[in-house]
Amino acid sequence: MNSTFAPVTVLGLGSMGAALTRALLRHDVPTTVWNRSPERARPLAAEGAAVAPTLAAAVEASDLVVVCLRDHAATREVLASLDAAALHGRIVVNLSSSSPDEGRRTAAWAAERGITYLNGAIMVPTPLIGSAEAVILYSGDDIVFEKAQDRLVLLAGVADHLGEDPGRAALFDVAMLEVFFASMTSFLHAAAMVTANGTSAATFLPYARQMAELGGTVFEELAANVDGDEHDGTEDNLAMELSALDHIVHTSDEAGLDGTLARHMRHLARQAVDAGLGADAYSRVIDMLRAGEGHHGPVSSATR
Ligand SMILES: NC(=O)c1ccc[n+]([C@@H]2O[C@H](COP(=O)([O-])OP(=O)(O)OC[C@H]3O[C@@H](n4cnc5c(N)ncnc54)[C@H](OP(=O)(O)O)[C@@H]3O)[C@@H](O)[C@H]2O)c1
Incomplete structure (x- = not known):
């Protein structure tokens, strides 16, 4: 695949993770996916996603790792199961929903582990993902946002960074x-x-x-x-x-x-x-x- 975009990994293939993956695939972004229950990856493999055999392999495949799990507890559990060095040099954008406090807690948790991290909040249902009308709000380190922005705008036409407070998106x-x-x-x-x-x-x-x-x-x-x-x-x-x-x-x-x-x-x-x-x-x-x-x-x- 001759893509103008750097690769993206999506962790979590519930209905929202699958929609995010499809939006990336529509733009020919080389996309690697992982899900706790592997059977959910099967339809996406048929649509062009690379299915990683393990979580570690999924993370290794891309500099940008988009997480879309049920909540932040699941996010921390999944990321904590990786070797400490696995995420170094990568950007983790967490689109799992949370309260503002929990968003701040997860950002602090990530910072303690040296993970380059950004919180996001998805404001639209799955059918709108990837459209100009879709809205995803981000907050946290603005340099992280800038680095990932070219690919984040493929997920939602409105991709606004709301400032450095990691809780503000939530x-x-x-x-x-x-x-x-x-x-x-x-x-x-x-x-x-x-x-x-x-x-x-x-x-x-x-x-x-x-x-x-x-x-x-x-x-x-x-x-x-x-x-x-x-x-x-x-x-x-x-x-x-x-x-x-x-x-x-x-x-x-x-x-x-x-x-x-x-x-x-x-x-x-x-x-x-x-x-x-x-x-x-x-x-x-x-x-x-x-x-x-x-x-x-x-x-x-x-x-x-
Ligand atoms: N769907 C929407 O319209 C929508 C809109 C806005 C925001 N969101 C947010 O997007 C996030 C994902 O939503 P969704 O609709 O995709 O949910 P979902 O269909 O229920 O999928 C949940 C995902 O989380 C995974 N998961 C849950 N607990 C886990 C754990 N302990 N370890 C590893 N994986 C775990 C599930 O893996 P398994 O497949 O293995 O169970 C699955 O991939 C949520 O935070 C939701 O609030 C969704």
Whole structure:
């Protein structure tokens, strides 16, 4: 194979490791693969991957080793089973998911062993891997990122390095997932209210979509308010928004639904209003979140 790319080794051939391998093969990158259960390598061998007989042979085949295992514990277990010198002179990019803390711990663990190491977080499902829309975030040593970048961009069109903190890729992963799950859950609660009142979710959909599209602009304002620690409520304020939140809770209750999410939103707004901050913008709620209220179990009966 006459490739313009240096070789890559992929450790871990679950659905994501296989997708990463296929993206590399599509660009004629000489790709060596290894998996704990060898049978998972078979289809990839038929597609052009070199199947290493052992983990050590897999690592020896390339200067860039991409790890995509279930989690960081599995990553450390697999890497620790190699001879200390096996990874010297190679770059290990770990795309297994983790929490920010664990990402930092694995990076420190790798540094202690002299392993040149970078954390990554995959933000898209397998069918998008290798496409321009795919997003993989990286954090840790930027020189390592630069060295591997020409091949990392083959895995995802958006391959952003977020800085030297090795936990930041996982932090953004977690933060993006929160936005994703909260949006989905609020849509589902809204759909439950709508369907309980005899309308279909599909009828409501275009209006929900309109709100979701507003999100980009609204997030921009929220981010500016949070970073500037200014919460100007001239256009709309918490005292006014509290009654909208009340309406959500009542409509949810009338339909006999689990209104915990709506109650919690109202609880946060009410706390701010009770603290004399009712004239501020909704972004003021960040102070309530930072104070840790709501981490102590269900919303108190006083707010029901
Ligand atoms: N799939 C997705 O859509 C997606 C999206 C974003 C991020 N991710 C992340 O990508 C990573 C891999 O996901 P996946 O979907 O490929 O998972 P998967 O299909 O469940 O595969 C898990 C992989 O980890 C290996 N493994 C687990 N424990 C191991 C151990 N102790 N020693 C050696 N190998 C071990 C498995 O080997 P065996 O085959 O031998 O069991 C397999 O190769 C995860 O961290 C996941 O969170 C996945």
